[in-house]
Amino acid sequence: MIVALWELIVRLADIPIYLVPKPSNIVEAAIDNRSELLEATARTMVASFTGLCLAIVLGITGAILLGFSRFLERSVFPYAIVLQTTPIVAVAPMIVIWVGPGLKSIVVVSLIISFFPMLSNTLVGLSAVDPEARSLFQLYGATRWETMRKLRLPGAMPYIMAGVRISGGLSVIGAIVGEFVAGIGGGRGGLGFVVQVSSKQLDIPYLAAGAIAGALTGVAYHVVSKRLSRRLLIWHESALIEEGGGKSIQAAPAGGG
């Protein structure tokens, strides 16, 4: 409906195509360039997905490590904040110098931009533990690792999934920004290239098409992570119900499970 309104307003007000392209112009541009657009989207997807997966693994791992020690958390977390607040466009050129141009740098930029939400959200989740359950674990002599694995980490799942949803969109932004600086073109560029070239050539409809393709990739990650989180949380809920229904209170110290 919004799309229809957009089309109507631009047509009625006769706004020039180089200021505001109509949805029909954008679709036309996308179709005219479909093979290039699809290839570019695929490349950006590969880079952003890799960056996202690395961010998830490193973010969760980092949070677990920090979760073991308040002291460690207090000393290391500020650096993570610095990493998040440093403008990525300022850091990206340095990354190209250190890592070299091409996919490696693009993945690193995507990783940096998606890392903090994963670390931060996981950390919050690990701390949001029911104090009674925590005492119970202590009572049964569970080690810190057992507490982490069986209580804190499962409890943090909703927070982790929220982090994934945020990082998903950010990883696409990171990949595109990375491509601005580190990309190698010559017909092998990603959406960052599409945006730069169409902007230079004043092809505003195609520029919009490229931007929308990037947005849709982010949306795709969001939808997939939402489905995944539903499945994981259902499993998580049922596992808790099974264990928490009186059975695990005997099972835990012996079980290790």
Next chain:
Amino acid sequence: MRRSTMKGSWAVVLALTSALGLVAAACGDDGGGGDDGSGTTQVRLILGWVASPQFGGFFAAQQQGYYEDVGLEVVLEGGEVESPIQVVAAGGAEFGFGDADELLQARSQGIPIVGVFPTFQKALRILAYHEEEPVTSFESLDGRDVFVDLGDAWWEFVKVKYSLNDVRERSYSQQGFLRDDAAVIQGYAGDQLELSSADPSAEFGVLNVADSGWNPYMQVLFVSESYAEENPDRIRDFIDASVRGWEYYQENFHDVHVYMQDQGAEADPEVMDEIAELYEEYIFEGGFPAEMDAGRWQDTLEALQLTGVLDEDVDVSAAFSNEFLRS
């Protein structure tokens, strides 16, 4: 689905407000800059780059008061601007610079601008390389790292003409080029001097892009069609004063360079002096100011068509005008 009605209404409000804002911006073109009441009219010229010798004559005209003599208060807006054409077309400035190919591309997209004065008659684009790994021909660019402004038509032309299917095009970065002996970088005649001052130990060579057949008028002053219709005398006065500025600059460029330092110039006056001397042949040889030749615009159009970058065909005679030049 139930919540979509609420979201829908806000979206409508947002869409309407932004559309109205855009309509206002699009209509808000023109009549030129403001009259500041003291009898001078303010006009803005988007340079598209920082103050440098390529704009020398315009700064000279400003410094020497030639613009004031014709009742104009000229604001020379320096700094890196992605698209001066869009800025002028949207009414953000009265004058801008673009190469002939950029103007033709804009017109093919329906942007109503017209070129009125060519700064450079001879195309100045070069490709610079390290002497350790010289570039002997355009064909030999294949497989090498080339730092360019992505999407530039001249580069698309060179890639198509010489079938550079394995060239590694990289986003423009002087640092990237300086660190890699095998790399190549785009530039303008005179850039090799700047590169040498950035890295005095290295030797650089240049390839003239014009040798590939790409030879448009460069840094053409342009205005929107509506501005040209409504203010022809103001445009003539501006060009007149600018021509006087260039003539002054030709003899006194060092002084102008010192003035330009306060206007945001990045290079040292001494480096700018060397570049200005180089520019002499690109600007003044062949008569100054030069009347633009339709045949040359047509050649540029055909080169553009080779790149596949043009959407619609363009009537070259509508893209430029010599009527604002006083001979």
